[in-house]
Amino acid sequence: MSIKLDNVKISHGKFSLQADFEIEKGKKIALLGPSGGGKSTLLSAIAGFKTPDSGRIFFENTDITSTPPAKRPIALLFQNHNLFPHLSVRNNIALGITTTLKLSLKEIETIDKALLRVGLDGLGNKMPSELSGGQQQRVALARCLIRKQPILCLDEPFAALGPALKKEMLDLVQEIAETTNATLLMVTHQPDDASYITDQTILIAEGKAHRPVTTNKLFANPPAALAKYLGN
Ligand code: ADP
Ligand code: MG
Numbered sequence: 001m002s003i004k005l006d007n008v009k010i011s012h013g014k015f016s017l018q019a020d021f022e023i024e025k026g027k028k029i030a031l032l033g034p035s036g037g038g039k040s041t042l043l044s045a046i047a048g049f050k051t052p053d054s055g056r057i058f059f060e061n062t063d064i065t066s067t068p069p070a071k072r073p074i075a076l077l078f079q080n081h082n083l084f085p086h087l088s089v090r091n092n093i094a095l096g097i098t099t100t101l102k103l104s105l106k107e108i109e110t111i112d113k114a115l116l117r118v119g120l121d122g123l124g125n126k127m128p129s130e131l132s133g134g135q136q137q138r139v140a141l142a143r144c145l146i147r148k149q150p151i152l153c154l155d156e157p158f159a160a161l162g163p164a165l166k167k168e169m170l171d172l173v174q175e176i177a178e179t180t181n182a183t184l185l186m187v188t189h190q191p192d193d194a195s196y197i198t199d200q201t202i203l204i205a206e207g208k209a210h211r212p213v214t215t216n217k218l219f220a221n222p223p224a225a226l227a228k229y230l231g232n
Pocket of ligand 1: 015033034035036037038041042
């Protein structure tokens with residue numbers, strides 16, 4: 001077991017979401033469901049930015065319900081606003097591994113390798129405003145990757161990318177999750193993206209985050225809430 005949500009309830013005013021499931025280590029999981037269903041809220045709770053009203057969250061066998069975000073074994077890519085506009089691309093990525101920004105040669109090398117990996121070789125000195133939206137999201141992905149955390153959470157990471165680049169980035173995420181044996185949680189609106197790289201899907205709809213189900217089986221025989229979302 002990698003992550004376990006034990007009878008968790010999370011709310012924002014009138015909105016509430018229940019989650020009671022376990023995720024196996026190294027699985028690649030899609031979080032799928034209607035807009036406003038609670039996908040981002042669930043990732044925020046797992047990453048520690050949103051405190052549940054009740055229930056416990058475990059990583060392996062450790063209760064992390066009260067652990068601050070920076071101390072959790074999790075790297076999270078938010079849906080938007082991942083970069084600090086006043087810091088260079090290289091320094092934005094550096095924040096994944098240091099808070100001082102006085103980088104050693106080795107750190108600079110690690111960052112430049114990560115830039116190469118996400119297809120942004122040589123752009124370390126640029127400012128975020130000089131990059132496209134898709135490039136900015138790849139910088140944020142590079143920052144997640146160098147943290148080398150056992151759990152990688154991505155919230156609609158590639159919505160701003162065209163189809164070819166998106167496929168390339170999905171391939172990269174898949175390769176990284178597999179080589180590091182990370183557990184991947186990825187929010188997506190696209191059933192195709194879910195089928196493409198994930199083993200299992202968590203359906204988030206009608207106030208509930210369902211337990212993970214094999215992605216292909218889920219789409220082959222969608223439950224009512226999924227059929228409604230897919231529009232069949
Ligand atoms: P999704 O990511 O599936 O689109 P969200 O988790 O962003 O859904 O939102 C779930 C519900 O919680 C929505 O009704 C949204 O309006 C509400 N919500 C999300 N974030 C906040 C917040 N910071 N303050 C108040 N309500 C919020
Ligand atoms: Mg969201």
